[in-house]
Each structure stands twice: as C-alpha cells, then as structure tokens.
Amino acid sequence: MSQFDSTQVGFIGLGAMGKHMAQQLVKKLPDTAHVYIYDVANAPVEELAQEHPGKVIPCTSPKHVTQNSRFILSMVPEGSHVRSVYLDEKSGIASTDLGDRVMIDCSTIDLGTSSSVKTHINEHHPAASFYDAPVSGGTLGAAKGTIAFFLGCAESDPHLVSLTALLRLMGQTIIPCGGPTLGLAAKLCNNYLSGLIAIGSSEALNMGIRAGLDPRVLSTVFAAGTAQNTICDRWNPCPGIVVDAPSSNDYQGGFKVQLMKKDFSLAVQLADSVGAKLALGHEGLTTYEAATEDPRCFDRDSRVVFRYLGGDEKWQGKF
Ligand code: NAD
Numbered sequence: 001m002s003q004f005d006s007t008q009v010g011f012i013g014l015g016a017m018g019k020h021m022a023q024q025l026v027k028k029l030p031d032t033a034h035v036y037i038y039d040v041a042n043a044p045v046e047e048l049a050q051e052h053p054g055k056v057i058p059c060t061s062p063k064h065v066t067q068n069s070r071f072i073l074s075m076v077p078e079g080s081h082v083r084s085v086y087l088d089e090k091s092g093i094a095s096t097d098l099g100d101r102v103m104i105d106c107s108t109i110d111l112g113t114s115s116s117v118k119t120h121i122n123e124h125h126p127a128a129s130f131y132d133a134p135v136s137g138g139t140l141g142a143a144k145g146t147i148a149f150f151l152g153c154a155e156s157d158p159h160l161v162s163l164t165a166l167l168r169l170m171g172q173t174i175i176p177c178g179g180p181t182l183g184l185a186a187k188l189c190n191n192y193l194s195g196l197i198a199i200g201s202s203e204a205l206n207m208g209i210r211a212g213l214d215p216r217v218l219s220t221v222f223a224a225g226t227a228q229n230t231i232c233d234r235w236n237p238c239p240g241i242v243v244d245a246p247s248s249n250d251y252q253g254g255f256k257v258q259l260m261k262k263d264f265s266l267a268v269q270l271a272d273s274v275g276a277k278l279a280l281g282h283e284g285l286t287t288y289e290a291a292t293e294d295p296r297c298f299d300r301d302s303r304v305v306f307r308y309l310g311g312d313e314k315w316q317g318k319f
Contacts, residue, residue, distance in 0.1 A: 009166070010036040010069030012062050012085055012093075013107070014044035017135065018075035020142035021106070021170045026052050028145075028169040036068045061091035066101065071166055075106045078262070079113035086117045086130075098125035102159055104167075106149070108134045108188075108259075110266055111181040111273075114152075118180055129159055132180065133167065134187035138255050141171075148173040150190075152183035185270065192267035195260050195302065196284050197229050202237040202306035209312050214319040215241055237306035239313050246301035254301030261288040 006029050011022040014037060026035050026048070035052075038059045039045050049058045059065045062085045066072055072093060074085050082105055086093045093103060098121065105114065118130045137147030149167045153160060153176050160176060167174045177186045204227070208218040215238045222232050235254070236242040246254035265288075268281045291297045291308040300307075307313065 005070040006030060006166075007033050008036070008069045008071075009033065010038075010059075010065035010072035011075075012038045012065055012072065013075040013081075014039040014041075014048060015075065015077070016139050017106075017142045019044050019048065020139060021073070021075060021135075021147075022048060022056075024142075024145045024170045026056055029055075031055070034068070036065045038062055038065045062086070062088070062093045063091050063096050066093045066096050066098065070101060071162075072101060072103045073106060073166075074103070077107065079107075079109040082107050082109050082113055082117060087120060094121055094124060098128035100127040101125075101129075102162070103128070103130045104133045104163065105130070106133050106135050108191075108263055108266070109184065111184050111270060114181050114184055131159075131163065132183045133163075134184055135171065136187065136190060137171070140253070145170055145172070147171040148175065150183040150186040151176045152180050153177075154179050188263060188267040188270050191260065191263040192271075192281075192284070194231065195264045195267075195288065196280055197231045198235070198237055198260075198303050199284060199287055199305055201227075201229065201232050202303070202309050202311060205236075205238045205306060206309050206311040209238075209315050209318075215315055216319075231303065235301075235303055237303035238311060238315070239306075240316060245303070247303055247306065251297075251300035251304040251307065254303065256299055257288060257297055257302045257304055258292045258299070260302035261285075261292045264288050 014022055022037060034057055036057045036059050037045055037048060045058045049056045076082055076085055089095055114132045121128055121130045132152035133149045135147045135149055141147040149171050151174055155176050164174050177183045205215050209215055219232055219236060219241050222228060235245050237247055239247045246252055264285050268285050271278050271281060291305050294308055297304040297308050
C-alpha cells in the first residue's frame, strides 16, 4: 500500500486527545471518506457519529473497526489498553485477517508492550505493518491540529510517505525517529527532560522570590542567560509571568501532573532497561508522585510542581 487510501480510516480511543485527533481527520478527509470509530465508552462515539452522520461510522469493537479500514490509529491511556485493543483474542485488531493494513499506535506506553504487539502482528500477519507514533502538543495542539508525531520508523520505510500524509491531517510535525519503538523512546526522553526542567525552574523561581527577587525580573534573567528554556518562556511554573500559561489560570489545562508522573516513570524504566545512569531520575519521579497525591495539585498542569514546592503564588503583593 504505497499510496495513502484516505477513504477508510479507523480510530480507536476517543479521549482527551483522541477525540480532537479524530475530529481533525473527519474535517480534513474528503466527503467520500469514512472514519470508523470505537471507544469502550459509548458517549464520545455517539457524539462524534451524530456530529458527522454518514461520514463517521460507530463500530462495536477494534476488530469491527479493522474489518472496515485500511489505516487504523489508536490513542488509549496505557500499555494494558494497547494490548487489549490489538491482542484481545475475540475483539482485538489482530483477531481478524489484517492483509496489508497499516496500524499506528499514538499512545504513550512502555517500549516492551509496543514491541510485543509489533512482533505478534509480524508473526501472524506478515503483510501488515504496525508503528509507534506518540505525540506531543497536548489537548490544545490536538484541537488545533498542530501536534508533533514522533514516528517509530526509518527514513527509508516504504510507508513513510503514506504515514506522513495521514498524520499531517492531525498534526504539523512528523519526525521519523529511526525504527520500531524509537518514537516512544524519543517521547519518553523528551518528557523526562521537560519534566526535570519544570522542577528545576520551579525550585529556582521559589528560591529567588524568597531571596527578594521579583519573578518577572528573574524570568527575564533566565531568558537572557544560560538557563533559557521553553518551560520558563512559554509555560512558566510561577503564576502571573506568562499570561496564557496554565499557571496563570490556577494550573487549569495543559499537561496533567498524573500524565507527567506516568511518562516520567516510563522514562526511568527505559533508562534502567538500557543501563543509563540517572542522577535525577529518582528525585524527579518521587516529586511527580507526591505532587499527584497532593489534592492541591492533582488533575492540574504538571508545572503545578511550583505550588507543590511551596512557591509563593501571591508574589505580586511583594513587588
Ligand atoms: P484519556 O484517558 O482522556 O482517553 C483515553 C480513551 O481511551 C478514553 O476515551 C477511554 O475510554 C479509551 N479506552 C481505554 N481503553 C480502551 C480500549 N480497550 N478500547 C477502546 N478505547 C479505550 O487519555 P488521553 O489524555 O487522550 O491520552 C491518551 C494517550 O495520549 C496517553 O497515553 C497519554 O499519555 C498520551 N498523551 C496525552 C496528552 C494529553 O495532554 N492528554 C498529551 C500527549 C500524549
């Protein structure tokens, strides 16, 4: 299948990210196309089907989606859900004849699960293809169609052109990361680093305010100095510095602290499995675990770590 057959696409998992991604697909595919959808929850399936009668077709299982689609995307929370979507003996994707279908899992999960799903598909359906393609950009990016895909495939992969055409309907940047599971490895490395930068930035801002520094001045210093980073520039953990950052809106929206805990934990597991020594992995993980347990922080943007550390959110009164 060298050309992207845009007439039959399947989408499984219509949660915070998946629903927006499926909506982008439906909006951008031609009117002759059909999008076959499934979620264990009925509400998002019915909602999307009612919004686009005739173009969006509700299905009763991942197997049912697969029987109607040439390309199948999945976006579910964790490895156990991916396993069930693909490998359930009765209702899973691989329980039907896959022919030369192409499957793309966009969930952020452990590399081992992704690899075992791929191996199962290769062994039982040799003409079919499975790729990992986790995303970055959050729910706002998914709603705007601007997310980035980290694609677990080589530049020389025969499906790269088709995959890029399909993923471009939902996102702006598609980066082939070299081969199977490397999209996931890239995503976990990215979130590990971004999670640590958020903790370090929160610590430095908290310490500076306590030492008498206006955090606006301190953020300008970071931006001009060697500490310059995107978290401080665009997602500043201290409220009131970046007007449209989640911190300035009581940490609503953004990337939830419990998702950061999950990804950070997967990254620490990855480091362990490949023998990479971490100086800050344990500290980072326990910080996100404790922030997730803290009722002042749960369900809020992960930069709420500033609040967890006791940062002064009412600093305006001081300067
Ligand atoms: P979510 O919990 O909002 O949605 C997941 C959806 O999957 C739900 O609708 C759920 O009913 C469905 N589901 C669960 N098991 C299923 C199954 N067996 N079959 C079919 N549907 C099933 O999660 P989300 O925020 O959309 O995240 C999905 C993935 O994307 C996660 O791995 C997450 O880490 C990653 N991610 C999330 C964000 C974000 O900002 N939310 C950003 C980047 C990546």
